[in-house]
Amino acid sequence: MYKSYTVDEAQRKMEHYCAYQERCHDEVIQKLKTLNMIPQAIDAIVVHLIDNNFLNEERFACSFTRGKFRIKHWGKRRITNELKARNISKYNIDRALKEIPAEEYLETFHLIADKQWDIVKESNILKKKKKVMDYLLRKGYESNLVQEKIFSFC
Template identity: 45%
Template sequence: MAETERPKKIYTPMQARAKAEHYCAFQERAQQEVRDKLYSWGLHMQDVEATISQLIEDNFLNEERFARAYARGKFKMKGWGKIKIKQGLKLKQISDPLIRIAMTEIDASDYFTTLESLISKKDLLIREENDFKRKHKLFQYALGRGYESNLIAEVLESNNY
């Protein structure tokens, strides 16, 4: 065994539950994240599901609270658009109704202002003389950040890029 590898520690269901409570108290978690973590700690399926249900009952785990916090955080801290946020929530196996609820955390005027700000900042960094190519690069950048193409086009037209 290499020096960098450590043997995996196996936890009892009680130890894992206490550790999972700390894990969930540190930041909001999706059920699937916690489930994966419990399996990595060596728990079996019935112990994992029992622990998950106990965490939900004790309000350490709440999918709606997680989805809302995720959407708020990714928008405010990383400047992600709704498309990218929805994809991230789907990867965390959040249900469509909860994703719709989470999207209500994003204010429409803030959303548009953030998109304008992202595009104007990126415009200062692009060293492209050809206006068509410059506009295309800005469009692609905003698409990559998860914004809707119709909004991007609106911002690009209204600000004469």
């Protein structure tokens, strides 16, 4: 049927899982549940991973933030919401958002806004503004930034 793991086997498996890529506590707990581990074993393994620095929520939050901003060009609101969905503490979210330099954030925002403005083919200027605005808000940029940018177009 399904393979059962000893605590040591599961622990080694989770060490590899965490070493491969930064993970948050929720991901590790979910993975352990898929391995059919009992709650006491899950707690013991999570403590071991934290003690041996395989699992570090602050490091995860910072890495996640840098990646989503640099690769997917997400705004701070979307990053914050995604981290909250992973049960990351407010302290770690605030700490992670400091990883994004303000100048780089604004530069990226203006770059993707201008690019999206050029991409959207809409003759009605109001509809075009709405489409670009919706795109930027979906990306997670702050509404005041988005509105200022939209008003700057024609």
